[in-house]
Amino acid sequence: MTQQIRVGLFGTGRIGQVHAMSLATLEEATLAWVCDPFIEGAKRTAAEFGGRVSDDPEEVFASGEVDAVIVASPTATHVDLIEQSIDAGIPVLCEKPIDLEIGRVDALRAKAAATDVPIALGFNKRFDRHFVELRRRVGAGEIGALEQLIVTSRDPGEPPAAYLPQSGGIFRDMTIHDLDMARYFIPDIVEVSARGANVFSEGIRQAGDFDSTVVTLRGSKDELVTIFNSRHSAYGYDQRIEAFGSTGLLQVTNKNDSLVRHWGARSVEGAGPYQNFFLERYAEAYRLEVAEFLRAVRGLPSRSPGFEDGRAALILADAAEKSARTGAAIAVELSA
Amino acid sequence: MTQQIRVGLFGTGRIGQVHAMSLATLEEATLAWVCDPFIEGAKRTAAEFGGRVSDDPEEVFASGEVDAVIVASPTATHVDLIEQSIDAGIPVLCEKPIDLEIGRVDALRAKAAATDVPIALGFNKRFDRHFVELRRRVGAGEIGALEQLIVTSRDPGEPPAAYLPQSGGIFRDMTIHDLDMARYFIPDIVEVSARGANVFSEGIRQAGDFDSTVVTLRGSKDELVTIFNSRHSAYGYDQRIEAFGSTGLLQVTNKNDSLVRHWGARSVEGAGPYQNFFLERYAEAYRLEVAEFLRAVRGLPSRSPGFEDGRAALILADAAEKSARTGAAIAVELSA
Amino acid sequence: MTQQIRVGLFGTGRIGQVHAMSLATLEEATLAWVCDPFIEGAKRTAAEFGGRVSDDPEEVFASGEVDAVIVASPTATHVDLIEQSIDAGIPVLCEKPIDLEIGRVDALRAKAAATDVPIALGFNKRFDRHFVELRRRVGAGEIGALEQLIVTSRDPGEPPAAYLPQSGGIFRDMTIHDLDMARYFIPDIVEVSARGANVFSEGIRQAGDFDSTVVTLRGSKDELVTIFNSRHSAYGYDQRIEAFGSTGLLQVTNKNDSLVRHWGARSVEGAGPYQNFFLERYAEAYRLEVAEFLRAVRGLPSRSPGFEDGRAALILADAAEKSARTGAAIAVELSA
Amino acid sequence: MTQQIRVGLFGTGRIGQVHAMSLATLEEATLAWVCDPFIEGAKRTAAEFGGRVSDDPEEVFASGEVDAVIVASPTATHVDLIEQSIDAGIPVLCEKPIDLEIGRVDALRAKAAATDVPIALGFNKRFDRHFVELRRRVGAGEIGALEQLIVTSRDPGEPPAAYLPQSGGIFRDMTIHDLDMARYFIPDIVEVSARGANVFSEGIRQAGDFDSTVVTLRGSKDELVTIFNSRHSAYGYDQRIEAFGSTGLLQVTNKNDSLVRHWGARSVEGAGPYQNFFLERYAEAYRLEVAEFLRAVRGLPSRSPGFEDGRAALILADAAEKSARTGAAIAVELSA
Structure with missing residues (x-):
């Protein structure tokens, strides 16, 4: 160059x-x-x-x-x-x-x-090579038609109290990544249901936010996507995806940096703890995200998510918030 | 005796x-x-x-x-x-x-x-020793406070077409087992949300039923329970539970009768297929279910689920059906 | 009948x-x-x-x-x-x-x-259905030609001191089962090498026996079989086989009665301890061993190991003892 | 700097x-x-x-x-x-x-x-962080006294025929890495037994070399180390270590670059193939090996293996060759 x-x-x-x-x-x-x-x-x-x-x-x-x-x-x-x-x-x-x-x-x-x-949006998970592989294999028909998608995303610990008021709430702050992941597999989402709960954090409760949520989306082909979020996780950053299709199942499991496993009198086959948080888990993805953006800058074809993806994720997050507050499933039309 | x-x-x-x-x-x-x-x-x-x-x-x-x-x-x-x-x-x-x-x-x-x-209800899963162990360990505080419970239950194949009209629908016929499992861990459920989909079976669609569902329950302590159901599963009977708590996670994984694993050029660490269906997976549980009932017959203390458990599961199934049809979360009061 | x-x-x-x-x-x-x-x-x-x-x-x-x-x-x-x-x-x-x-x-x-x-010998491991499956799949060519076989067999704890003098030594008492397993896969063994060690038990040392051994056998087609034995195992009864072939690998892993796995702050994916000892691990195999013998009694075809198998295992055990004592590989001719 | x-x-x-x-x-x-x-x-x-x-x-x-x-x-x-x-x-x-x-x-x-x-020897496996972690945990007493060590090392495919005559034979060319690994855990080896076989490669046989070997070492505290080698492996580069101690077991499993696992009708929980060969598997280790050497160049404390380690590995390889040829266990004195 x-x-x-x-x-x-x-x-x-x-x-x-x-x-x-x-x-x-x-x-x-x-x-x-x-x-x-x-x-x-x-x-x-x-x-x-x-x-x-x-x-x-x-x-x-x-x-x-x-x-x-x-x-x-x-x-x-x-x-x-x-x-x-x-x-x-x-x-x-x-x-x-x-x-x-x-x-x-x-x-x-x-x-x-x-x-x-070129306008690119920073959805780093789209650049994780395990999720990329999963999407490629789903797209190649390895599990037939995609019927259910389950995204688990739990942060090691809750954010600083000072951050909460400006966060926009868990759906716009945290779930939004997983909503975009849902769209990475099933772009056309037509309905959003969500439930929120306050099970552990008094601070989050006082901020009027949820500490735990379950969101269920419906795709235009009647696929069901469920997203699990929690603002804490005792065993480290929990980032999994399960894709259930008509002829099989594919999972992305959690990542463990160590290949060492332990057998003892009380527990066998135990692995060491997971990588602590997103800077470690998605280090490579962040780099690939920028690299992909630079392709667009150079006028090359680029698969970076764009403005419409950013807007869609926000619409879904808003709908999730509304559903969690009202108890009603919310119809959405992302391309309108 | x-x-x-x-x-x-x-x-x-x-x-x-x-x-x-x-x-x-x-x-x-x-x-x-x-x-x-x-x-x-x-x-x-x-x-x-x-x-x-x-x-x-x-x-x-x-x-x-x-x-x-x-x-x-x-x-x-x-x-x-x-x-x-x-x-x-x-x-x-x-x-x-x-x-x-x-x-x-x-x-x-x-x-x-x-x-x-004595009136006992036939919820066989309560007698599976892996679920019993899970509940015992959750109850013993091994993962702190139970915050999220995820029950996956997918049948190998859809029931005979002739059975569908009398089945009462997937929620009353299939999900009801998992609704009872939810109550096995969290007896006091206060809210039911459900989404149903038709992604693979024309017969089920014509019967006015769903072939795939996601149900989310809320416990009285704001615990969230999610149940995944599908009327088919290409890789065999899928029966898993994940219990997420404030200090850890416990899972019951699927059961594989064989201890043999295979390494080849295209795939490594692969296990043989799962047990086909409930008669195999829950063979021991069915026996223990009857044995526990016989204890009650003999006047001994028995942990068999009873009439109120059967009624509660039906109320939850009805609420799931209503929620899936209307899109609204349904409040329930099981002990009323 | x-x-x-x-x-x-x-x-x-x-x-x-x-x-x-x-x-x-x-x-x-x-x-x-x-x-x-x-x-x-x-x-x-x-x-x-x-x-x-x-x-x-x-x-x-x-x-x-x-x-x-x-x-x-x-x-x-x-x-x-x-x-x-x-x-x-x-x-x-x-x-x-x-x-x-x-x-x-x-x-x-x-x-x-x-x-x-009919004379049948009590080599119970031949009736364990996981080893039977392994042999069937190896025999069916799933891993091509069998090149290396690795048998791991570690007892939870050493036998009573009083038993040691009459045991015949670890090779004739414990290894003999694994020597027969070797012959279950590769009947024609032509050479035996063995090393013994005393790493933990003063009692076994004083009895003139080894507490830990490694035996390597050679089959007539130059296959290599290695057997690991220890008279103790902190994590329970360790019973594994690895079959390495020209086109793949098959393993029989240890058996865990529980499907529950645990995730915590210090260790993830840990399973509960293994079954304690052979009466549990091989309970079904012992029953099938007797059932197979009864077939022979009824004049039906039976796959029970016989007198020659019992003799071959003893010859191999004797050769292992001799090799461990002298340091020399011992040629054997089982059918002579 | x-x-x-x-x-x-x-x-x-x-x-x-x-x-x-x-x-x-x-x-x-x-x-x-x-x-x-x-x-x-x-x-x-x-x-x-x-x-x-x-x-x-x-x-x-x-x-x-x-x-x-x-x-x-x-x-x-x-x-x-x-x-x-x-x-x-x-x-x-x-x-x-x-x-x-x-x-x-x-x-x-x-x-x-x-x-x-400073003279450093290029034993790259000593710098693999999984093996380093294993050694650290063994050294910290996590499994008590180390009693048995099992090193599995199988190359994806045999080397070019032209390379064989100058390779020095499998023990000096391939096993030497694992012999050094043995010494990484147990420096003082006192005895070497080895068996070699020709099960798949006519070219290797004609070169007078073995294509498959099993080596058993004895440490000065009567620890037993076994090394499995094969010049081919259908499922990719196989690099494992199992450390068995008086209070537990630690394993380094094979490395899979992908976190995706597959469930299908004929096989479940299957992972994708392993990294092909040492340049991928030990990429980081090679870099750390040079970095550690540069520490010595700068006069800093360095844990690079040195001349005596290189000599010891060759002595063990020579003893293995001799043992494989003669059938006799060979006593060695590395520090003499």
């Missing part, structure tokens, strides 16, 4: 760091600008991974020195930064969700549909 | 045969009467397992030769036979469901509550 | 009890005589399982009331009892080993070869 | 490429010289990974531009290159074996012992 893609990064929190690190391992790109209103964060990141620093997105877009941007700033800034990217003709990879308000997303929808500027 | 319990058996279909066989292996009981309006069936069973034959339940009750009865006849006969048993003062083990109409069950409820005559 | 086979049982120790229990579950046979010089043992067994009692084998043979005998008495009595059975024309199932002295076995060999009286 | 370690690489075959790639990922080192009498190979490697090229080791040592060397050239050159490294005072990482002739190794031994120049 003759020239590296110059990337501007908005946001230097945990996920911003992950993207900066991915860029550092990808030869085809370089971190050109690091932007954060918390300028110390920007400086620290630039010190480690390179790039000029700014606390003002305008400066980055106006610099003429970025070929692509990655948006890892707080959710409330996403819509504006995507719009600015479109206006500047600069490809953008934006973290989920696009926004917590579907109205703001819809307001941008026509513009996003009309532009040629 | 000085004297064997003389048992009268109503119904000589598949499940009637199972009970006759169980009695044959239990020293403390003997098959005294076999009753079926299809008298040839009664004769065949008596020829193999002993007992006098009749096509008339009255004759059996009037004989003075039965100390207990087992009801394995068609569902429509259950209420009457239980009532006759109560009137005759003869302990009864009745197959599920008590009836397809909750009204008929409720009509018998006061009488069932008032009598001292 | 019109008439039950009347069985005489010699020896009422642990293994004698097992056989008595097997007979009790087999309709085609009845326990007719129980013989033990320790007459109290005979009486106790007869009280539980039926039969007349005696302390004198002659009385049993002379009674005219036995159609078959099972020899579960001390090893030193085996040769005489087999010979008496041949002389009396009464089929005999004899526990392994035939004797601890190959000379005494060879002295009986011609007579055993000449008679039509 | 202020300055990169300049590395000279001898040999640009398969394993030389692996080391060049490892160096490319390690910041602390740079490939300074690539040396191969087959100069085209040197040029190709240098073109990809950098460095000057030469076909003459003398030129490399004389250049004054190397701080360390890696020897991946044919076995016959190892002794000379190690000696030149010592003379030049340049740390050396040499592939196993040091030589095929123990006499040539012993001739260098005193010099190797006397020098301060």
Whole structure:
């Protein structure tokens, strides 16, 4: 490659760091600008991974020195930064969700549909090679017609109390990843049912949110998808998918970094604990997510999820919230 | 024991045969009467397992030769036979469901509550020793507080078309076992949500029934229980339970009769197929179910599920049916 | 069947009890005589399982009331009892080993070869249905040509100190079962190498025996068989076989009675402990062993191992002992 | 770090490429010289990974531009290159074996012992983190005293026919890795027994070598170690270790890159095939091996195996060869 893609990064929190690190391992790109209103964060990141620093997105877009941007700033800034990217003709990879308000997303929808500027959404699980393999094998007909899909996703521990109010609630914050996974297998979801519960966290209860949820989706071919979420898991990050089809079953099991198993007087065949959390479990997926986005930047075919995928996941999350609150199944029409 | 319990058996279909066989292996009981309006069936069973034959339940009750009865006849006969048993003062083990109409069950409820005559319901899964072990370990606090329970139950193949109209639908016919299993762990269920789908069987669709369902229950402590059902399973009878608690997870996996595993060029660590169906998977449980009932007959403490358990399972099945039809979560009050 | 086979049982120790229990579950046979010089043992067994009692084998043979005998008495009595059975024309199932002295076995060999009286040897592992399945699948060519066979056999705990001097040593007492298993897959063994060690038991060391051994056999087609033995195992009875072939691998894994698995903070996917010992692990095999012998008694084709198998196992055990003591590989010719 | 370690690489075959790639990922080192009498190979490697090229080791040592060397050239050159490294005072990482002739190794031994120049041997398995974890846990007493160790190592397919004559035979070429693994757990081996077989490869037989072997070692505390080798494996690279101790068992199982498992009508729970061969299975280990060597170059404590480990492995391989040929167990004294 003759020239590296110059990337501007908005946001230097945990996920911003992950993207900066991915860029550092990808030869085809370089971190050109690091932007954060918390300028110390920007400086620290630039010190480690390179790039000029700014606390003002305008400066980055106006610099003429970025070929692509990655948006890892707080959710409330996403819509504006995507719009600015479109206006500047600069490809953008934006973290989920696009926004917590579907109205703001819809307001941008026509513009996003009309532009040629690549817009990618940060659904990292689509890049995990085990889930990719599962989808490929399901798509190849290995289990016949897909009838039931079960996604289990339990976080090791609940998020900091301070984060809860801005999280948008468990469905828009956590389930949204699994809702997108559902659509990775069954894009056309037509109905959402959800139940929420408060079984362990007083803090989450007081924030008006659920700590545990079960969501059931219906696909347009009457497939049923069920998503299990919990904000805690004593045995580590629990990330499984079970695809049940007319001629068989495929599962993605949890990942254990160690091949050592133990036999003792009280328990046999025990494995060591799982990887703790998403930064470990999806380290490779995060890198592939950025790499796939860079393909789009270079004008190559890319399988990155886009604006419509981000919008669909939010619609499903909203419907789940509504269903959990009212007890009614909610019909949705994602392509309307 | 000085004297064997003389048992009268109503119904000589598949499940009637199972009970006759169980009695044959239990020293403390003997098959005294076999009753079926299809008298040839009664004769065949008596020829193999002993007992006098009749096509008339009255004759059996009037004989003075039965100390207990087992009801394995068609569902429509259950209420009457239980009532006759109560009137005759003869302990009864009745197959599920008590009836397809909750009204008929409720009509018998006061009488069932008032009598001292043991009434046991045929929920065989409660006697499977793996589920018993799971419940014991959950009860012992091994995974802290139980937060989510997931019951997977998929039959190898759909029932005969002729059976469907009289089945009462998948919720009352198949899910009812898993609804009782839910109550085995969490007796006090307060809400039922269900979704049904038609993904593979034209016959089931034409019968107005679902071939695949997902039911989510809520316990009074906000526990969430999810039940997966399918009327077919390409890899054999699928019977699993996952209990997720605040400090860990316990699973009952599927049972494989063979300890042999295979490694080849295209697949490694593969096990042979599962046991085909419930008669194999629950053979021991059926026997223990009868043995536990016989304890009650002998006046010993017994953990057999009773009339109220049978009624509760039917109420949950009815609520699941209603929820699946209307899309609304249904509140239930089992002890009302 | 019109008439039950009347069985005489010699020896009422642990293994004698097992056989008595097997007979009790087999309709085609009845326990007719129980013989033990320790007459109290005979009486106790007869009280539980039926039969007349005696302390004198002659009385049993002379009674005219036995159609078959099972020899579960001390090893030193085996040769005489087999010979008496041949002389009396009464089929005999004899526990392994035939004797601890190959000379005494060879002295009986011609007579055993000449008679039509069925002589079966008690190698129970041949009747375990997992090993039977393994052999069937290997025989069917599922892994191509069998190249390496690995038998792991570790007892939960060492035998009583008092038993050691009469045991004949680990090779003749414990390994002999696995040597026969080797021959179940590869009958024609041509060479034996063995190493013994003393790593944990002072008592076994003082008895001049090994507590741990590794034996490697060579088949006539250059297959290599390795047997691992230990007189203790902290995680329970360890009974595995691995068959490595030119096109794949088949394993028989250990058996766990429970389907429950546990996930916790320090260990995941752990199963409960294994069955404790051979009476549990091989309960069904012991029953099938007797059933197969009864087929021979009835003149039906039977796959019970016979006198030559018993002799071959002893020759291999002797060779293993010699190899372990001298360090040299020992050539053997089993059919000479 | 202020300055990169300049590395000279001898040999640009398969394993030389692996080391060049490892160096490319390690910041602390740079490939300074690539040396191969087959100069085209040197040029190709240098073109990809950098460095000057030469076909003459003398030129490399004389250049004054190397701080360390890696020897991946044919076995016959190892002794000379190690000696030149010592003379030049340049740390050396040499592939196993040091030589095929123990006499040539012993001739260098005193010099190797006397020098301060780090000499590391390329036993890559010692750097696999699963084996490292196993050793750590065994060392921590998790299974009590180590009593039996079982190493299974089967290559996917036999080496090219042309390679066989120069391989030194299976024990010096393939088993040597596992012999070193044995010493990784039990350094003081006192006895070697081995059996070799020819079960599938006519080419290997004609080369006078074995295609399948079983080696049993004895440690100075009477531990028994058994190594299984085969030159082919239909299900991929088979790399397992089982450590049996007085209070439990630990296993390192095979590695499967995919978390997907399949359930079908004929087989359940099947995983995809294993990684094909050592370059994949030990990719990380090769990198860690070089990194550990670089620690020694920098004067830091390093756990790289050294000259004496290389010599010990060859002595054990020689003893295995002798034992396999003669049938006798061979006593060895590694520290003599």
